[in-house]
Amino acid sequence: MADAVTARTDDYSQWYLDVVREAKLADYSPVRGCMVIRPHGYALWEHMQDALDGMFKETGHENAYFPLFVPQSFLEREAEHVEGFAKEVALVTHSRLVEDEDEGGLVPDPESELGEPLVVRPTSETVIWNKYADWIQSYRDLPLLMNQWANVVRWEMRTRLFLRTTEFLWQEGHTAHATRKEAEEETRRMLEVYRTFAEEYMAMPVFAGVKTESERFPGAVNTYCIEALMQDGRALQAGTSHFLGQNFAKAFDCTFANQDNEEEYVWATSWGVSTRLVGGLIMTHSDDQGLVLPPKLAPTQVVIVPIYFDDDQQTDVMNRADDLLGELEDAGLRAELDARDTQRPGWKFAEHELQGVPVRLGLGPRDLENGTVELARRDQPGDKENVSQGGLADRVRATLEEMQQDLYDRAKAHREERTRTATSYDEFKKAVAEGGFVWAHWDGSEETEARIQEETKATIRLVPLPGETERQPGEDLLTGEPSEGRVLFARAY
RNA sequence: CGGGGCGUGGCGCAGUCCGGCAGCGCGCAUCGUUCGGGACGAUGAGGUCCCCGGUUCAAAUCCGGGCGCCCCGACCA
Numbered sequence: 062m063a064d065a066v067t068a069r070t071d072d073y074s075q076w077y078l079d080v081v082r083e084a085k086l087a088d089y090s091p092v093r094g095c096m097v098i099r100p101h102g103y104a105l106w107e108h109m110q111d112a113l114d115g116m117f118k119e120t121g122h123e124n125a126y127f128p129l130f131v132p133q134s135f136l137e138r139e140a141e142h143v144e145g146f147a148k149e150v151a152l153v154t155h156s157r158l159v160e161d162e163d164e165g166g167l168v169p170d171p172e173s174e175l176g177e178p179l180v181v182r183p184t185s186e187t188v189i190w191n192k193y194a195d196w197i198q199s200y201r202d203l204p205l206l207m208n209q210w211a212n213v214v215r216w217e218m219r220t221r222l223f224l225r226t227t228e229f230l231w232q233e234g235h236t237a238h239a240t241r242k243e244a245e246e247e248t249r250r251m252l253e254v255y256r257t258f259a260e261e262y263m264a265m266p267v268f269a270g271v272k273t274e275s276e277r278f279p280g281a282v283n284t285y286c287i288e289a290l291m292q293d294g295r296a297l298q299a300g301t302s303h304f305l306g307q308n309f310a311k312a313f314d315c316t317f318a319n320q321d322n323e324e325e326y327v328w329a330t331s332w333g334v335s336t337r338l339v340g341g342l343i344m345t346h347s348d349d350q351g352l353v354l355p356p357k358l359a360p361t362q363v364v365i366v367p368i369y370f371d372d373d374q375q376t377d378v379m380n381r382a383d384d385l386l387g388e389l390e391d392a393g394l395r396a397e398l399d400a401r402d403t404q405r406p407g408w409k410f411a412e413h414e415l416q417g418v419p420v421r422l423g424l425g426p427r428d429l430e431n432g433t434v435e436l437a438r439r440d441q442p443g444d445k446e447n448v449s450q451g452g453l454a455d456r457v458r459a460t461l462e463e464m465q466q467d468l469y470d471r472a473k474a475h476r477e478e479r480t481r482t483a484t485s486y487d488e489f490k491k492a493v494a495e496g497g498f499v500w501a502h503w504d505g506s507e508e509t510e511a512r513i514q515e516e517t518k519a520t521i522r523l524v525p526l527p528g529e530t531e532r533q534p535g536e537d538l539l540t541g542e543p544s545e546g547r548v549l550f551a552r553a554y
Numbered sequence: 555c556g557g558g559g560c561g562u563g564g565c566g567c568a569g570u571c572c573g574g575c576a577g578c579g580c581g582c583a584u585c586g587u588u589c590g591g592g593a594c595g596a597u598g599a600g601g602u603c604c605c606c607g608g609u610u611c612a613a614a615u616c617c618g619g620g621c622g623c624c625c626c627g628a629c630c631a
Contacts, residue, residue: 333631410590
């Protein structure tokens with residue numbers, strides 16, 4: 062069969078689309094900019110959810126659900142919030158369709174026009190803070206630590222499967238605190254949760270930091286983020302955590318009585334990651350053979366492909382394969398026996414490769430004789446090893462652990478290789494054009510930031526966290542004005 | 555919103571310039587031979603050629619209008 066996947070060096074964008082299609086992760090929908098997440102893609106998302114949800118619970122959060130619809134007036138309460146989201150919300154204005162007498166077909170029933178239009182949530186701060194105002198009266202009600210798994214809609218101009226779709230799935234945490242300090246700590250705590258998840262589960266190294274004002278979440282005092290570097294040298298914002306100050310508390314009049322019975326506004330945070338992470342996962346590890354998944358998130362971690370030539374062999378091989386499957390499952394591995402009699406082994410090899418199953422085991426008549434299994438690791442195409450059937454589960458587990466680590470190490474090496482420090486504007490422009498992260502001095506002004514973006518297409522991805530890296534003062538590459546320290550630039554998705 | 559491309563069996567496309575039986579590859583179905591890296595042969599099923607209108611004996615093809623999608627760019631998680 063011809064190559065199902067375009068080579069990355071030929072056309073990275075097409076490669077990405079090919080992988081999404083061939084790995085059966087998602088498909089286009091009849092509605093522009095929306096996508097259908099197929100079972101394989103959804104299973105991947107579910108494993109991400111499981112890991113994240115566990116981490117949220119461990120840090121004291123509870124899940125809840127707030128509605129899809131937000132009264133338009135809610136959005137208007139917080140000035141910056143409105144400005145940020147007004148240009149990309151979907152509106153519900155009617156509740157009914159009627160037959161059009163002139164043209165035929167259906168039209169909105171004018172009688173059913175809503176008194177106040179509803180916006181489909183682009184994020185839920187407003188509906189949530191409207192309720193928090195009711196629920197919070199005393200310092201005894203704080204902190205309030207909630208999360209919700211939901212869909213949101215942002216009417217983007219240009220979309221890309223997983224990376225930017227009109228509707229997407231995400232998780233949004235919303236917390237309320239009695240003090241500024243506590244809220245800031247929460248913001249940082251959740252940023253660390255995201256960092257841990259990205260690195261330990263996704264095997265995706267990230268830089269953590271603070272956004273500049275121009276990149277800040279509408280309505281936030283500060284936006285923290287993790288940024289990853291994709292294979293093509295473009296950066297991807299993989300998660301954000303916002304310190305909202307008292308902005309939403311003021312907008313929704315959410316106050317509490319402190320221990321001295323003084324009324325104070327509540328301090329807030331919000332934080333989220335989305336199905337965009339699936340896109341990031343693809344662009345971090347996958348290759349020209351298709352999807353490559355880190356074992357911890359792979360829906361199927363190990364697949365057994367039986368090989369046989371006649372009915373007797375089929376019986377023997379399948380019996381042995383069943384036993385081995387049981388052993389793998391008992392060891393807590395997500396294992397699958399590809400028992401389909403309708404496809405041939407070579408076909409199955411190719412398919413599991415496209416779909417990114419981390420470990421493949423081939424079991425044929427020869428293996429029955431020798432007491433072996435052929436083991437292949439997805440991230441080492443072409444390498445195959447005959448291993449003993451005895452202690453197979455332990456061997457597979459060890460291989461999965463190694464692979465998880467190797468994927469991270471490889472991604473990190475790639476990032477190191479493509480992270481440079483620029484000491485002149487020429488050097489900066491060259492580094493940005495080649496792709497990758499570039500550390501450079503910046504004078505802190507929005508004008509300079511905009512000019513650099515204009516001239517190079519690079520944006521400031523983050524300002525490093527205090528104490529995270531040593532910050533040496535210097536001079537802005539473009540203006541020569543004083544800089545407090547280098548910031549991280551890149552062209553971004 | 556600008557630029558480009560595309561709309562023809564499930565998928566990918568040719569055919570459109572120059573009007574004349576709607577084709578090819580993959581996939582699908584049945585049978586046979588096969589089977590340790592996407593097998594081969596035979597037979598077969600499957601189509602409002604995006605929509606509306608016009609020209610013509612005749613339109614996938616020409617003319618007019620509309621719609622949709624994808625890719626690239628500006629804005630965004």
